Amino acid sequence: MSSAETPRVHELAGGVWQFVGAQRSAHSYLFKGRRRIALVDSGLPTTTAYLEACLATLGLAPRHVDLLVLTHEHIDHAGGAPFFAAQCLVAAHAQAANKLALADDFSLMTKAFAEAARPFQVDLCCAEGTAVELGGLTLEVVHTPGHCSGSVCLYVPQRRVLVAGDTIMAGGVVGGVLLSGNTSDYIGSLERLQRLRIDALLPGHGRVSQDAQADLEAGRARLAAMLEDSHTLFAALRETDRGFGEVMRSLRDLNQL
Numbered sequence: 230m231s232s233a234e235t236p237r238v239h240e241l242a243g244g245v246w247q248f249v250g251a252q253r254s255a256h257s258y259l260f261k262g263r264r265r266i267a268l269v270d271s272g273l274p275t276t277t278a279y280l281e282a283c284l285a286t287l288g289l290a291p292r293h294v295d296l297l298v299l300t301h302e303h304i305d306h307a308g309g310a311p312f313f314a315a316q317c318l319v320a321a322h323a324q325a326a327n328k329l330a331l332a333d334d335f336s337l338m339t340k341a342f343a344e345a346a347r348p349f350q351v352d353l354c355c356a357e358g359t360a361v362e363l364g365g366l367t368l369e370v371v372h373t374p375g376h377c378s379g380s381v382c383l384y385v386p387q388r389r390v391l392v393a394g395d396t397i398m399a400g401g402v403v404g405g406v407l408l409s410g411n412t413s414d415y416i417g418s419l420e421r422l423q424r425l426r427i428d429a430l431l432p433g434h435g436r437v438s439q440d441a442q443a444d445l446e447a448g449r450a451r452l453a454a455m456l457e458d459s460h461t462l463f464a465a466l467r468e469t470d471r472g473f474g475e476v477m478r479s480l481r482d483l484n485q486l
């Protein structure tokens with residue numbers, strides 16, 4: 230049980246902390262401005278006690294968090310949100326909010342994590358350009374569809390850090406094109422992120438990276454290769470005249486995740 234896990238809290242910059250994800254949860258990030266406190270991502274439903282313990286190491290309780298921002302709807306990032314929703318406002322992109330309100334098991338990937346999602350209403354729908362002022366720290370929303378349709382990254386210009394969710398991780402690892410995602414949007418999202426000046430990439434999983442530009446370029450190249458693979462696949466299907474049966478079988482397999 231997560232509550233027994235020792236809190237792993239790292240201060241990354243002034244007013245910025247990482248809560249290392251417990252079990253299979255994504256990492257969460259805490260931003261403490263002069264006036265408001267924001268938490269980004271809430272882990273799995275069963276790890277909220279661990280997040281409480283992380284907050285407690287900073288002398289905080291969930292009621293001190295003003296805003297929870299979700300990078301996307303997958304249950305390892307958003308599963309703890311109903312717990313926080315009782316105590317603070319919750320923000321997500323509209324395309325993630327829809328899926329969370331319906332506890333859409335397929336989109337939330339509940340089977341893959343063997344946890345149940347509770348439906349809940351997001352309070353604030355954020356979009357490209359939404360800025361949340363915390364007092365000396367600003368969370369700027371960058372809509373980055375690709376991993377899934379409602380993915381957002383959060384850029385903090387005062388610290389030049391990017392909370393990337395599953396969009397891009399250290400070493401150029403991409404979170405994969407899952408369910409509501411698609412490769413072309415993903416490539417476009419990474420190209421837009423390449424225009425930001427990023428000193429530290431704060432991913433949903435794995436280590437923090439100080440080399441965001443190289444990570445983004447490596448991720449973009451991986452996705453371009455995936456797109457090329459799909460061109461090859463569709464060309465082969467045309468040549469053999471087998472139609473789309475195999476593609477549809479693959480989609481059904483995905484549905485079993």
Ligand SMILES: [Fe+2]
Pocket residue numbers: 301303376395404
């Ligand atoms: Fe994800």
